[in-house]
Amino acid sequence: MKKVSLLELTAFVIVAAVASTTVNANDAALKEKVVKADEVVETNVLFTPLDTDKNGLISQQELGVNNKLLKEQFKEIDVNADQGISEQELKNYLAKVDIKINI
Numbered sequence: 001m002k003k004v005s006l007l008e009l010t011a012f013v014i015v016a017a018v019a020s021t022t023v024n025a026n027d028a029a030l031k032e033k034v035v036k037a038d039e040v041v042e043t044n045v046l047f048t049p050l051d052t053d054k055n056g057l058i059s060q061q062e063l064g065v066n067n068k069l070l071k072e073q074f075k076e077i078d079v080n081a082d083q084g085i086s087e088q089e090l091k092n093y094l095a096k097v098d099i100k101i102n103i
């Protein structure tokens with residue numbers, strides 16, 4: 001059960017990242033980078049396009065969190081509960097859950 005929601009969130013993050021960059025050429029590269037969580041050394045590929053106001057944190061607004069499930073996931077990633085996901089928090093989270101995605 002938990003695993004499914006984690007995958008959903010990650011897929012969501014990727015979709016949001018791809019959508020916000022709107023650069024199709026980056027699509028393949030992005031997918032390659034997130035295929036395996038422990039290969040996601042360059043979290044900024046996901047992080048930077050999501051942090052639209054460039055304050056170093058991804059807010060719920062920036063993620064477009066609009067349902068309960070994603071709010072729960074957001075809290076889980078935001079370990080210091082400052083209402084923003086830092087790049088390190090995202091990195092830790094992806095490493096922790098060892099997400100493997102096939103897109």
Ligand SMILES: [Ca+2]
Nearest residue numbers: 051053055057
């Ligand atoms: Ca931000």
Ligand SMILES: [Ca+2]
Nearest residue numbers: 078080082084
């Ligand atoms: Ca945080």
